[in-house]
Amino acid sequence: MRKQLMKGNEAIVKGAVLSGCRGFYGYPITPASEITEAAALYLPRVGGVFLQAESEVAAINMLYGAASAGVRAMTCSSGPGISLMQEGISYLAGAELPCVIVDITRGGPGLGNIAAEQGDYHQVVKGGGHGNYRTIVLAPHSVQEMADLTALAFELADRYRNPVVLMADGFIGQMMEPVEFPQRATAPKLPDWAVAGTRQSRGNLINSLHLDCDELEAHIRALEAKYRRAEQLETRAEEWQTDDAEIVLVGYGIVGRILKAVTAEARASGLKVGVLRPITLYPFPTAHFRKLAARAKLFMVVEMSTGQMVEDVRLALNGARPVEFLGRVGGNVPSHEEVLRFLNEQALHYLPAAVPEEERMIHA
Amino acid sequence: MPSETMCEYEVVHGRPKAFYERFERKEDLQHQTHYCPGCGHGIIHKMLARAIDELGIQDKTILVGPVGCSVFTYYYFDVGNIQAAHGRASAVATAAKRAQPGSVVISYQGDGDLSAIGSAEILHAANRGENITVIFVNNAIYSMTGGQAAPTTLLGQKSTTTPLGRHAVTEGYPLHMSELLATLQGPVYIERVGLGDNKQIVQATRAVKRALENQVRGLGFSLVEVLSPCPTIWKLPPVEAQRWVRDVMEKTYPLGVFCDRTKEAAPRPEPAPAPGLDEIPRILGVDDESLPAGNAHRMVETAANLDLRVRVAGFGGQGVLLLGEVLAEAGLDAGLEVSWLPSYGPEIRSGTSNCHVRLSRQVVDSPLVTQPTVLVAMNEPSLHKFYRSVTPGGWILYNGESYPQECGRKDVRVMTRQFTHIADELGDPRAGNMVALGALLEITGVLPDESIDGALRRLVKNPKWVELDERALARGRALVKESLAEV
Numbered sequence: 058m059r060k061q062l063m064k065g066n067e068a069i070v071k072g073a074v075l076s077g078c079r080g081f082y083g084y085p086i087t088p089a090s091e092i093t094e095a096a097a098l099y100l101p102r103v104g105g106v107f108l109q110a111e112s113e114v115a116a117i118n119m120l121y122g123a124a125s126a127g128v129r130a131m132t133c134s135s136g137p138g139i140s141l142m143q144e145g146i147s148y149l150a151g152a153e154l155p156c157v158i159v160d161i162t163r164g165g166p167g168l169g170n171i172a173a174e175q176g177d178y179h180q181v182v183k184g185g186g187h188g189n190y191r192t193i194v195l196a197p198h199s200v201q202e203m204a205d206l207t208a209l210a211f212e213l214a215d216r217y218r219n220p221v222v223l224m225a226d227g228f229i230g231q232m233m234e235p236v237e238f239p240q241r242a243t244a245p246k247l248p249d250w251a252v253a254g255t256r257q258s259r260g261n262l263i264n265s266l267h268l269d270c271d272e273l274e275a276h277i278r279a280l281e282a283k284y285r286r287a288e289q290l291e292t293r294a295e296e297w298q299t300d301d302a303e304i305v306l307v308g309y310g311i312v313g314r315i316l317k318a319v320t321a322e323a324r325a326s327g328l329k330v331g332v333l334r335p336i337t338l339y340p341f342p343t344a345h346f347r348k349l350a351a352r353a354k355l356f357m358v359v360e361m362s363t364g365q366m367v368e369d370v371r372l373a374l375n376g377a378r379p380v381e382f383l384g385r386v387g388g389n390v391p392s393h394e395e396v397l398r399f400l401n402e403q404a405l406h407y408l409p410a411a412v413p414e415e416e417r418m419i420h421a
Numbered sequence: 422m423p424s425e426t427m428c429e430y431e432v433v434h435g436r437p438k439a440f441y442e443r444f445e446r447k448e449d450l451q452h453q454t455h456y457c458p459g460c461g462h463g464i465i466h467k468m469l470a471r472a473i474d475e476l477g478i479q480d481k482t483i484l485v486g487p488v489g490c491s492v493f494t495y496y497y498f499d500v501g502n503i504q505a506a507h508g509r510a511s512a513v514a515t516a517a518k519r520a521q522p523g524s525v526v527i528s529y530q531g532d533g534d535l536s537a538i539g540s541a542e543i544l545h546a547a548n549r550g551e552n553i554t555v556i557f558v559n560n561a562i563y564s565m566t567g568g569q570a571a572p573t574t575l576l577g578q579k580s581t582t583t584p585l586g587r588h589a590v591t592e593g594y595p596l597h598m599s600e601l602l603a604t605l606q607g608p609v610y611i612e613r614v615g616l617g618d619n620k621q622i623v624q625a626t627r628a629v630k631r632a633l634e635n636q637v638r639g640l641g642f643s644l645v646e647v648l649s650p651c652p653t654i655w656k657l658p659p660v661e662a663q664r665w666v667r668d669v670m671e672k673t674y675p676l677g678v679f680c681d682r683t684k685e686a687a688p689r690p691e692p693a694p695a696p697g698l699d700e701i702p703r704i705l706g707v708d709d710e711s712l713p714a715g716n717a718h719r720m721v722e723t724a725a726n727l728d729l730r731v732r733v734a735g736f737g738g739q740g741v742l743l744l745g746e747v748l749a750e751a752g753l754d755a756g757l758e759v760s761w762l763p764s765y766g767p768e769i770r771s772g773t774s775n776c777h778v779r780l781s782r783q784v785v786d787s788p789l790v791t792q793p794t795v796l797v798a799m800n801e802p803s804l805h806k807f808y809r810s811v812t813p814g815g816w817i818l819y820n821g822e823s824y825p826q827e828c829g830r831k832d833v834r835v836m837t838r839q840f841t842h843i844a845d846e847l848g849d850p851r852a853g854n855m856v857a858l859g860a861l862l863e864i865t866g867v868l869p870d871e872s873i874d875g876a877l878r879r880l881v882k883n884p885k886w887v888e889l890d891e892r893a894l895a896r897g898r899a900l901v902k903e904s905l906a907e908v
Contacts, residue, residue, distance in 0.1 A: 059709050062761070079695075102696075104695025118512035121509070122505075122514060122517040123517065127520070128520040228788070231762065235758070235759060242698045242699075262503075263503045
């Protein structure tokens with residue numbers, strides 16, 4: 058397979074089409090509009106449907122309609138639009154409809170700004186809609202992962218009959234990197250539960266209403282069991298130079314990339330540092346944290362938020378190791394120099410013996 | 422009665438097949454619906470079921486149910502059923518129909534659902550002329566939630582949220598959805614009918630069937646608004662409630678056809694056949710045949726530790742992003758790991774632009790270039806912004822007449838030339854970015870010419886521009902050679 062240079066946002070659409078996505082219902086918003094534009098270009102060419110909806114509310118409900126009809130379908134938006142979609146996401150989860158929702162995050166709250174931020178973690182990972190449901194959330198950190206995790210998102214959505222969110226920041230969406238795609242396209246079979254307007258599917262029902270209390274509880278318990286199964290089977294994380302790491306840097310998306318650059322410099326100065334990058338934000342890769350806690354003295358979480366994922370890190374470690382946090386917001390990105398400075402300060406506190414003499418002098 | 426006499430009877434009016442035999446909503450009373458005595462929904466359900474039977478479309482039908490009293494349509498209709506969120510049925514129906522163009526999709530909605538919370542969805546579905554059928558049941562009130570005012574509530578009508586009666590000053594006027602939607606060009610058929618008496622019911626039956634038939638014929642968007650009694654919330658006996666539809670409701674909502682383009686509407690074309698799966702990679706431009714083989718074999722051995730970190734900055738229109746793109750594309754062609762990251766958003770619109778480019782033998786960890794080894798500053802503000810960030814031993818290529826003293830650094834190398842001016846002499850000032858790139862390539866001296874040439878041709882499609890850009894690149898290279906010769 059040959060590689061080509063491509064924007065992350067475009068890689069998502071091409072990955073989706075190769076995975077059999079034949080429906081795209083979206084509403085433009087910066088910094089996700091390239092996804093909608095690429096979908097407008099390619100979906101009709103492959104016999105799919107592209108529709109620019111009148112709002113994110115309509116778009117997510119169109120996704121509900123297309124998914125009900127048994128088609129692999131997706132939408133995309135950014136923070137404010139995802140907020141509007143939360144009602145629909147709750148219905149999709151309640152009715153157990155597979156679909157893929159892309160969130161190219163931006164700054165908030167309110168209109169915020171259009172620069173990259175990771176303030177959507179809570180609303181996406183914890184479920185911003187009503188009721189006891191979860192969405193599977195994947196966080197790519199490269200253009201290649203934009204393509205690969207989109208394909209995985211469609212698979213997981215079908216396997217669990219559940220919405221899957223691909224959450225990336227504006228950087229991953231806007232940047233270009235070499236990417237390669239499978240040379241074969243897939244076409245999933247029509248699911249037997251779909252309402253497809255055929256004799257076979259007559260009598261099928263897509264529904265999230267269960268008026269009887271016991272019936273609704275049984276439904277919620279079944280969803281819960283499904284999420285537990287996903288927690289057992291689907292957690293994904295990248296461990297980068299963690300084998301001997303005494304300090305584990307934790308970050309997802311573009312932050313994961315910055316932490317890798319920090320690791321290289323920190324190791325050059327003698328600090329045993331590694332990166333744990335959650336790829337599934339839900340289910341959260343708790344086992345990776347517990348494993349690394351055996352050796353690590355400190356977990357240092359870096360986010361482009363005031364501290365959202367760090368809550369999950371603390372839950373995963375459950376007090377086993379100290380957790381320190383560095384966050385930048387408003388569209389500011391923690392530079393690797395800034396992270397390195399913070400890292401050295403923490404190292405001085407937690408691992409004084411590991412810090413080289415001259416570093417100790419600087420911080421003293 | 423002896424059975425042989427039964428044979429002489431012909432069933433002319435039976436239970437529609439589009440209904441389930443038993444309604445399994447509850448364990449008991451499976452022969453009846455959940456609707457109140459005298460409610461219009463039962464009658465409308467029967468019209469719809471009968472029309473489905475008569476058109477022979479039961480297998481094809483997808484019924485999208487709303488939130489409201491008719492939320493349980495799926496217990497009654499033996500078709501494909503989708504239960505939608507409040508107000509969103511026409512959006513759900515839109516996509517179900519688009520996903521399965523061979524199906525017949527019905528959006529069944531009440532007046533709270535369609536005219537209030539779902540007003541945007543119905544307006545746009547109608548305006549797009551979606552080939553769906555909408556049954557809009559208007560009883561001028563929110564019934565299921567206990568009688569709150571709807572946009573369709575009549576002036577003076579009491580509800581739990583208009584206890585003194587609806588007043589135009591505070592609650593506005595009854596919303597005439599059919600008239601409103603009929604102003605659009607999208608719909609082919611909109612009619613308001615009533616259940617006020619038997620004559621009206623006969624007309625309503627015809628309208629519902631027509632609205633379905635239009636879809637079967639592929640004509641487009643049809644909507645039938647049905648004025649329907651709600652004896653329970655209106656607090657009227659069923660017979661009086663029916664009369665109220667005819668004698669009171671109809672005064673505000675006159676019956677009639679508001680739009681009929683069925684004669685001139687052409688059936689929608691069948692969707693084009695989808696291409697084969699094996700054609701998809703080519704359509705997406707990701708198949709190996711569409712991509713260049715690259716010139717990695719031409720890379721020089723000395724570039725083993727190559728780690729080029731470039732920041733390019735300037736005004737919008739100076740080709741700052743393209744400069745970076747050609748560099749990254751050429752790097753990829755030469756078999757390197759590369760990344761290109763633009764500044765985006767408001768910065769673009771406010772007139773400045775910059776990008777980060779990395780070319781490396783190693784996997785690129787962070788695509789953000791905060792300490793460039795080469796800074797290309799296409800204007801003075803960019804130089805001011807970034808000159809401090811350049812790595813000691815790195816380069817600054819500055820597009821200007823003379824290098825500003827206040828940006829002086831002893832630990833970096835600087836080349837100051839009027840790239841834009843030089844490009845202007847070559848034919849177009851916009852090729853200044855390629856003069857700068859030529860200089861950059863000469864300084865770094867690692868990428869094969871074939872890679873640059875290939876990248877340029879892939880990114881710049883216009884042959885006139887390729888020719889100019891090639892001359893600009895050559896000129897840029899020459900500038901470096903000349904300046905080295907000066908030293």
